[in-house]
Amino acid sequence: xxxxxxxxxxxxxxxxxxxxxxxxxxxxxxxxxxxxxxxxxxxxxxxxxxxxxxxxxxxxxxxxxxxxxxxxxxxxxxxxxxxxxxxxxxxxxxxxxxxxxxxxxxxxxxxxxxxxxxxxxxxxxxxxxxxxxxxxxxxxxxxxxxxxxxxxxxxxxxxxxxxxxxxxxxxxxxxxxxxxxxxxxxxxxxxxxxxxxxxxxxxxxxxxxxxxxxxxxxxxxxxxxxxxxxxxxxxxxxxxxxxxxxxxxxxxxxxxxxxxxxxxxxxxxxxxxxxxxxxxxxxxxxxxxxxxxxxxxxxxxxxxxxxxxxxxxxxxxxxxxxxxxxx
Numbered sequence: 587x588x589x590x591x592x593x594x595x596x597x598x599x600x601x602x603x604x605x606x607x608x609x610x611x612x613x614x615x616x617x618x619x620x621x622x623x624x625x626x627x628x629x630x631x632x633x634x635x636x637x638x639x640x641x642x643x644x645x646x647x648x649x650x651x652x653x654x655x656x657x658x659x660x661x662x663x664x665x666x667x668x669x670x671x672x673x674x675x676x677x678x679x680x681x682x683x684x685x686x687x688x689x690x691x692x693x694x695x696x697x698x699x700x701x702x703x704x705x706x707x708x709x710x711x712x713x714x715x716x717x718x719x720x721x722x723x724x725x726x727x728x729x730x731x732x733x734x735x736x737x738x739x740x741x742x743x744x745x746x747x748x749x750x751x752x753x754x755x756x757x758x759x760x761x762x763x764x765x766x767x768x769x770x771x772x773x774x775x776x777x778x779x780x781x782x783x784x785x786x787x788x789x790x791x792x793x794x795x796x797x798x799x800x801x802x803x804x805x806x807x808x809x810x811x812x813x814x815x816x817x818x819x820x821x822x823x824x825x826x827x828x829x830x831x832x833x834x835x836x837x838x839x840x841x842x843x844x845x846x847x848x849x850x851x852x853x854x855x856x857x858x859x860x861x862x863x864x865x866x867x868x869x870x871x872x873x874x875x876x877x878x879x880x881x882x883x884x885x886x887x888x889x890x891x892x893x894x895x896x897x898x899x900x901x902x903x904x905x906x907x908x909x910x911x912x913x
Contacts (some may be wrong), residue, residue, distance in 0.1 A: 657828025752893035
């Protein structure tokens with residue numbers, strides 16, 4: 587990608603001398619249920635969910651690299667377990683055209699039900715399709731005999747069904763290769779999370795995030811305002827950009843299960859912020875983390891942060907200490 591015009595701006599005296607700040611917003615995300623990697627053939631022997639996920643993430647990496655060089659910041663999250671209740675058949679209401687589906691929530695298998703509509707393109711209307719359930723998967727057969735299979739999490743998310751459950755962030759990391767880390771399982775943070783979080787009560791979901799980083803400044807001396815994507819100037823390299831974003835989220839969520847290397851992580855974040863302040867005059871980083879479409883799967887929490895669909899905070903150095911300010 588030709589960064590010439592943006593590089594010339596970042597070399598401009600008015601830009602170089604001005605105090606700056608970073609604004610970081612979510613650009614896109616991808617999530618998957620870790621169970622689909624561990625148990626890849628539960629739907630059918632010919633249906634390898636692990637391969638589907640790995641191939642999909644390879645495609646995501648390739649598409650990102652074609653436009654920008656970015657790092658993926660990922661959240662390993664626990665969610666209260668949900669399963670389909672296979673002992674109760676779905677019920678179709680001919681008046682509302684809604685199908686009631688029964689589910690079980692948590693270790694104690696609390697009984698809940700959800701209602702949704704299924705649109706049959708062949709019939710051109712909402713219908714009562716054939717529905718086959720296992721505890722983890724739903725398969726819908728339409729009037730043409732075409733099958734659609736989804737995991738319970740993809741079904742609930744895609745149907746915008748809210749159960750009042752949040753994704754609890756247990757670990758934050760970053761990677762250049764989302765199809766291998768933490769998917770391949772040889773990952774200390776993932777192992778710790780799976781060990782410490784009860785799999786009788788919780789499922790593990792992994793969210794991969796790509797962020798847009800914008801450098802903002804107002805030059806009083808030259809009466810100029812600058813708003814420039816860091817990816818266009820490469821003022822801060824993608825490796826350092828990814829590390830800073832990762833560590834800011836580590837200390838924002840401050841997950842109790844990610845306490846192993848906190849002192850080292852804090853020292854690295856402090857050094858990175860000092861480097862950016864001294865060399866680039868970037869004095870603070872402000873985050874806006876929220877999804878465009880909000881449902882249960884867009885709500886995040888941690889052992890320190892209450893459930894919310896919008897997470898806004900800033901990170902800066904004050905009196906030689908890293909300060910995280912939650913809005």
